[in-house]
Amino acid sequence: MLFSSLEFLILFLPLTLAVALRLRGQPLLRWIAFTSVVFYAFAGHWWFIVPMLVTTVVDYWVAIVIERTQAPARRRALLAISLAGNLGLLAYFKYAGLLARTVEAGVAALGVPSMLHVTRWFDVILPAGISFYTFQTLSYIIDVWRGAAPAERNFVRFAGFVSFFPHLVAGPLTRHHQLIPQLTRIATTGISPRWRAGILLFCVGLCKKVLLADRLGNLVDPLLAPPMELDALRAWLALAGYALQIYFDFSGYSDMAIGLGRLFGIELPQNFNSPYKAASPSDFWRRWHMTLSAWLRDYLYITLGGNRCSPARRRVNLMTTMILGGLWHGANWTFAAWGTWHGLMLVLHQANAERWERRPVVWQRNVTFLLMTLGWVFFRAETFGQAAHWFAALAGLGAGGGAWTPDVAALSALVVLGILITRLAPNSLELPLEQLPALRQAGLAAATAMALVLMNYSSKFLYFQF
Amino acid sequence: MRAFTLTLGALLAAVVAVNLAGAWNAARDEARVQAVAAALGPGEAVLGYRNVDERRFQRARLGAIPRPQVVVFGSSRAMQIAGALVGVAAPKFYNLGMSAATVEDFVGLWEILRRQDKIPERAIFSLDPWIFNAETEPGHWAREVDAFTAGHSRWTIIDAARGAWNRAKELVSYEVLRESARRLRRALRSRPVAAAGAAEAAIVAEPAVGDRQALRADGSLIYDGAFQHRSPLQVQEDAVHWAATNGPNLVRFRFNPERLRLLEALWRDLRARGVEIVAYIPPYHPAAWRVMAAEPRQHEALDEMRAAIAALAARMKVPFRDFADPAAIPCTADEFFDGVHPRPSCLEKLLRRLSSGD
Numbered sequence: 119m120l121f122s123s124l125e126f127l128i129l130f131l132p133l134t135l136a137v138a139l140r141l142r143g144q145p146l147l148r149w150i151a152f153t154s155v156v157f158y159a160f161a162g163h164w165w166f167i168v169p170m171l172v173t174t175v176v177d178y179w180v181a182i183v184i185e186r187t188q189a190p191a192r193r194r195a196l197l198a199i200s201l202a203g204n205l206g207l208l209a210y211f212k213y214a215g216l217l218a219r220t221v222e223a224g225v226a227a228l229g230v231p232s233m234l235h236v237t238r239w240f241d242v243i244l245p246a247g248i249s250f251y252t253f254q255t256l257s258y259i260i261d262v263w264r265g266a267a268p269a270e271r272n273f274v275r276f277a278g279f280v281s282f283f284p285h286l287v288a289g290p291l292t293r294h295h296q297l298i299p300q301l302t303r304i305a306t307t308g309i310s311p312r313w314r315a316g317i318l319l320f321c322v323g324l325c326k327k328v329l330l331a332d333r334l335g336n337l338v339d340p341l342l343a344p345p346m347e348l349d350a351l352r353a354w355l356a357l358a359g360y361a362l363q364i365y366f367d368f369s370g371y372s373d374m375a376i377g378l379g380r381l382f383g384i385e386l387p388q389n390f391n392s393p394y395k396a397a398s399p400s401d402f403w404r405r406w407h408m409t410l411s412a413w414l415r416d417y418l419y420i421t422l423g424g425n426r427c428s429p430a431r432r433r434v435n436l437m438t439t440m441i442l443g444g445l446w447h448g449a450n451w452t453f454a455a456w457g458t459w460h461g462l463m464l465v466l467h468q469a470n471a472e473r474w475e476r477r478p479v480v481w482q483r484n485v486t487f488l489l490m491t492l493g494w495v496f497f498r499a500e501t502f503g504q505a506a507h508w509f510a511a512l513a514g515l516g517a518g519g520g521a522w523t524p525d526v527a528a529l530s531a532l533v534v535l536g537i538l539i540t541r542l543a544p545n546s547l548e549l550p551l552e553q554l555p556a557l558r559q560a561g562l563a564a565a566t567a568m569a570l571v572l573m574n575y576s577s578k579f580l581y582f583q584f
Numbered sequence: 585m586r587a588f589t590l591t592l593g594a595l596l597a598a599v600v601a602v603n604l605a606g607a608w609n610a611a612r613d614e615a616r617v618q619a620v621a622a623a624l625g626p627g628e629a630v631l632g633y634r635n636v637d638e639r640r641f642q643r644a645r646l647g648a649i650p651r652p653q654v655v656v657f658g659s660s661r662a663m664q665i666a667g668a669l670v671g672v673a674a675p676k677f678y679n680l681g682m683s684a685a686t687v688e689d690f691v692g693l694w695e696i697l698r699r700q701d702k703i704p705e706r707a708i709f710s711l712d713p714w715i716f717n718a719e720t721e722p723g724h725w726a727r728e729v730d731a732f733t734a735g736h737s738r739w740t741i742i743d744a745a746r747g748a749w750n751r752a753k754e755l756v757s758y759e760v761l762r763e764s765a766r767r768l769r770r771a772l773r774s775r776p777v778a779a780a781g782a783a784e785a786a787i788v789a790e791p792a793v794g795d796r797q798a799l800r801a802d803g804s805l806i807y808d809g810a811f812q813h814r815s816p817l818q819v820q821e822d823a824v825h826w827a828a829t830n831g832p833n834l835v836r837f838r839f840n841p842e843r844l845r846l847l848e849a850l851w852r853d854l855r856a857r858g859v860e861i862v863a864y865i866p867p868y869h870p871a872a873w874r875v876m877a878a879e880p881r882q883h884e885a886l887d888e889m890r891a892a893i894a895a896l897a898a899r900m901k902v903p904f905r906d907f908a909d910p911a912a913i914p915c916t917a918d919e920f921f922d923g924v925h926p927r928p929s930c931l932e933k934l935l936r937r938l939s940s941g942d
Contacts, residue, residue: 124753314585321588343838343881556587563591571599571758 119160121320121374122327122573130157135381138309147274147305150382154281158247161287166245169207174280176203177255181262181269193263200259204252211244216449247287249446251280253413258294260417267294275301284378288371290389291409300384309383316380318551318559321566323373326546328569330536331367334359337529342498346507353511355529360498361491362536365394368407373546388547393490394540397482398474399463402490414443436468437461447497452505456496463489483541600755606764609771614640621645624787626674629798629806631786638682639689643696645678645803651702652678656803657693658710659685661866661925665708666804669932678704679803686715687843691732691850698857707854708938709863713889715847718840732849807921816918820871823923827868827875827882839888844896851900862903864938865890867910867930872923905938913937 119126134153141149159167180200187193258279261267270276279297304310338359341352348356372389379386387409396402403411415424422435437458444457467474474482495512499505510516554562617637621644624630653676656665660683667677680693690709697703754760790800795809814822854861868876876882890906897904907913910920915930926934 124756317585318588339838347880554588559585559588560591563588564595567592567595567599570596571756571761 119157121371121378122324122569124570124573125160127570131378131381135309135311138382139311142308143305144272144274146309147272147278147301150301151274151277151281154278154283154286157283158281158286161246163243163245166247169211169245169248170251170281173204173207173251173255174277176200177259177280178270178273178276181259182271184259184262185269197259197263201256204256204259208248208252211248213445213449216451220451244449250289250291251286253291253410253446254293255280257413257417261294270294270298275305282379282384284375284382284384285386288368288375289407289409290372290375290387291413292386293409293413296387297384304383307383309381311383312380315551316377318377318554318562319380319546319549320374320377321562321569322546322549322551323370323375323377324569324573325562325565326366326370326373328572329565330532330539331363331370332572334363334366334529334532334536337525337532338363340525341529342508346504346511348508348511348516350511350514350516352526353508353516355526355533357491357494357508357512358533358537359529361394361494362533362540364494364497365390365540366536369546376547390545391547392540392545394487394537395483396486396490397479398471398486399460399467399489402486403460403464406490410443410446414439418442433465433468436464440464450500452496452499452502455502455505456493459493459496460490463493596756599761602768603755603757603760603764606760606767609764609767610637610640613637617641618644618647620787622648624648624801626801627790628787629790629793629800631788631793631796631798639692641799642680642682642693642803646693646696646700646702649678649702650675652676652704654678654706654708655680655697655704656708656710657681657685657690658708658866659683659712660805661712662708662710662931663803663805664807664926664928665710665931665935666800666928667802669928669935670708674800674802677802679805681710681803681805684714685712687846687850688729691729691846694850694854695729695732698853703857704859706860706862708935709861710866711863711893712866713886716840716843716889716892718838718843729846732853811921814921819869819920819922820917823869823872823917823920824875826923827872827879839885839892844892848896848900851896851902855900862938863893863897864905864934865893865908866924867907867913867915867926867934869920869923870910870915870917873909903938907934907937 119130121127130153134149138146138149155167155171158170177200180196184193184196187196258267258270262269270279275298278301279292279294282292282297282301285292338356341348341356342360369390376386376388389407389409391405391408393402393406396405419435419439422438423431424435425432427435440461441454441457444453444455444460447453447456477485492512495505495508499508507516617640620630621641624645654670654672655677656662656670656679658665658681660681663679663681665679665681667673670677680690682689788798790798793806795812796806797808797811798806800806851861867873876886886908890908894904894906896902905912910916910926910930913930913933915926915933919927919930921927
């Protein structure tokens with residue numbers, strides 16, 4: 119079920135809220151967990167709920183046993199069970215196909231005919247949101263193991279933490295200390311919705327998704343469809359268009375998720391802080407998909423040694439973190455290349471931080487935007503051949519050429535509008551939604567009405583595939 | 585929050601009002617369409633068909649005709665097929681073609697035939713590339729397609745609820761809003777969209793059609809004289825222009841596997857009810873075909889669609905011929921009205937080759 123669907127807005131959400139408003143305590147938590155599972159069952163295939171429930175049950179149990187256990191070796195074994203279970207599910211659903219394809223391609227390159235056809239065994243559908251809830255429960259288990267968090271004894275509350283529908287499918291990646299205490303609070307006090315802040319933020323997100331991201335997608339996709347014959351103008355327009363599309367798509371989803379959380383009296387963490395205003399690659403990663411960046415920093419980069427090691431080792435840690443972060447986004451080596459690109463940018467920036475800082479802020483922002491945008495080539499391309507083709511077109515070596523068509527004009531206008539919004543407008547969470555003047559309210563309402571009418575033509579969120 | 589709520593409420597109410605008015609306007613025409621469809625008899629034709637909502641008219645006609653022996657499913661590219669070309673005269677032949685038909689149209693028409701127990705013996709499918717294009721919105725026959733996909737054995741409460749929900753959603757649909765606005769604009773200018781009232785008066789005997797566009801009682805279309813008598817050079821220029829600039833259905837082609845599955849389900853259902861199926865891809869004007877063959881995106885999309893249909897036909901053992909290349913029939917340049925619509929002489933050869941299987 120999509121947030122941007124009438125089924126969700128007219129049937130699911132009002133019913134869920136109406137019942138939740140009348141409940142307290144354990145029944146409220148049960149209702150939230152139940153409706154979240156129902157929501158997830160409509161997120162693609164009903165069986166998606168099976169791996170999620172397995173993760174929930176196993177991690178609930180393992181955390182309690184870890185807390186009770188004193189012997190370090192046994193605690194480590196329990197942690198290993200959880201990691202193997204979580205990462206095993208993720209590996210099977212997400213990465214086994216990539217590994218099998220890579221092995222088969224390698225075998226084929228050696229001239230040996232493939233006998234196993236193993237790729238067929240791993241040709242499975244990726245359950246939406248598995249990367250998100252797996253990382254959530256991983257951080258919980260690791261924190262319990264480290265002694266940094268208590269094990270949750272209330273199964274329903276734990277299930278609510280894992281499955282709370284606003285963040286379930288595409289984040290924000292919410293940590294246990296951010297959500298479990300809030301679930302405890304609303305179980306006592308009731309959900310006490312923040313109607314105005316929730317609804318208006320949801321509408322901002324809906325408009326970003328339907329009016330900007332989807333319109334950009336409709337114009338960018340034909341340009342990037344095979345055989346991708348692009349002149350330089352179209353190549354750059356497609357690149358800028360995609361950079362804006364993915365930002366409005368994902369940040370729009372995050373706004374909707376945070377807005378929905380507010381309707382249940384829960385504040386989900388911020389996920390975007392105007393990333394295209396970033397003044398350096400490091401700054402970009404403090405602003406883009408903030409909850410994932412923080413997760414990777416806390417559970418991967420710092421675990422590898424973080425900054426407390428030699429400069430060379432630090433660079434290795436950074437590259438490793440970014441490459442794995444890239445692969446988290448999808449089972450394709452192009453995502454690893456995307457992570458490598460960002461790792462390189464971060465390493466180079468760190469090495470030249472002083473010279474970078476001496477440049478004017480406008481230069482820093484523009485160059486950062488350019489570098490981050492170029493990285494999207496690897497993210498969007500399905501193969502390295504396509505990426506190379508696109509880079510060649512960006513350099514003016516493309517095969518295509520063409521007239522100034524209405525589509526190109528529309529894309530140009532949307533790109534200019536998108537850049538103005540991302541560079542000049544305040545972040546969604548900075549908007550004074552509680553005190554929005556009447557005229558701006560009317561403007562947002564008009565945009566929302568347009569989004570609702572166009573919603574039938576809305577596509578899935580790009581981050582659902584991760 | 586009041587300004588937000590009032591503005592949003594007012595704008596959505598306006599959208600709903602326009603759509604309701606459009607629906608009311610359409611319902612008012614319905615009775616007239618029904619009357620024309622019922623009055624049309626063998627040997628007669630309806631003038632002014634261009635102004636009629638084809639889908640409504642077909643629905644009404646299916647209620648009026650007896651059980652046909654042979655039917656044709658297809659777009660305007662198949663609408664020239666008259667009973668005489670198939671060797672079966674009306675009312676044993678009926679052409680279910682309509683402009684820009686999609687798989688949903690086929691399913692909708694079939695569902696109506698099935699409910700009325702008018703199962704034909706033979707069905708000819710003319711399959712155009714756009715029927716599998718994800719960019720083409722279905723938008724028609726929602727109730728029939730829902731019923732068909734739900735198992736079409738019975739109309740359950742769930743199906744009814746789903747159908748009602750889908751229709752309720754149309755009240756705020758952009759596509760419906762556009763259509764409603766178009767209807768209302770025309771109504772305000774006193775030019776009814778379904779000018780069936782005028783058409784009723786214009787039911788004429790076929791020989792009296794002359795150079796006017798008309799629809800025969802067997803569902804086949806007669807083009808107007810100006811279109812029919814264009815010079816070969818005009819037709820050729822038109823064909824090249826179409827292929828070079830229009831072909832958008834192919835340039836923007838995104839294959840929709842759901843539609844292929846729907847077609848497969850349709851064919852299975854026809855088979856299960858004893859209907860013999862044959863299928864073909866209609867030919868393009870030779871000049872248009874040359875342009876399309878040279879344009880990689882069009883060519884690639886067309887190849888994808890041709891391969892998908894061929895695979896489906898082979899899997900289901902449905903006799904199928906790919907006539908996209910006019911040389912496969914062969915049809916010459918002067919056997920087309922434009923880039924995509926073959927003349928009856930071409931269709932006659934096509935049907936002969938289809939039935940002979942050579």
